[in-house]
Amino acid sequence: DSGVTQTPKHLITATGQRVTLRCSPRSGDLSVYWYQQSLDQGLQFLIQYYNGEERAKGNILERFSAQQFPDLHSELNLSSLELGDSALYFCASSVWDGGLGDTQYFGPGTRLTVL
C-alpha cells in the first residue's frame, strides 16, 4: 500500500458527461501528479500541483482540469467526455516539488469507461 488513495475505483459513464476523480496524497506529501494510461500510449503526464498551486502541465486536454485543495487532496475533472477518454487515471504524490530524489508514489488508479 503506497498510502495514496483514489476514488472511485471504477467509473462508467456516457459520452458528453462530466466526471470527477479524487486523490488523497500520502501524509506529508505536498505534490500531486495526475497521469493517464491508455492502451497504446503508456503512462502520460497530465498535470502537477504543489501545495495548492499548479506547477506543470503536460498533454492535458482543455476539457480536463484539476485542482488541489487546502487539505492537499486533489480532484481531476473531465468534461464533455469522448470514447477516447476511456483509460486508467493514476494519481501520484511526492514530498517536494519534484526533481532529484523526490520519488513519486502511485495510487491504485481509477478506471474510466466512456460508452
Add this chain to the structure above:
Amino acid sequence: DQQVKQNSPSLSVQEGRISILNCDYTNSMFDYFLWYKKYPAEGPTFLISISSIKDKNEDGRFTVFLNKSAKHLSLHIVPSQPGDSAVYFCAASGGLNYGGSQGNLIFGKGTKLSVKP
C-alpha cells in the same frame, strides 16, 4: 518523440536466474531515474531509483545500473522469482520537461517480465 524507450516488450526468465531489463533515454537533462513494477489493475509500485551522479544502486535483489555516456540504464533482478512476474516501467525526471517543472516523470512503455518456475 519518445524520450524514454524500453525496446523489449516482453522477457521470459527461469526462476532463480537473472532478469535484466533495459531502458534507453534521449534527454541528457534527465537526472533521476526510477523503476516501477505494475501488476494488472493496480498502480505502479516504486522499486528502485538512481540519480545521475551515481552509476549503480542496490536494494536487495534489485540493482540498477546507469551508463550516462550511453544514455542507458538497466535493472537486474537476482535471483528472479515467480512473484516478480509483472510489467516493469522505466521512468525519468529532470530538466525542463513541461512548464518549467523538473518533477513530472517520463515513462517508457514497459517490459512484461515472466518468471517461470
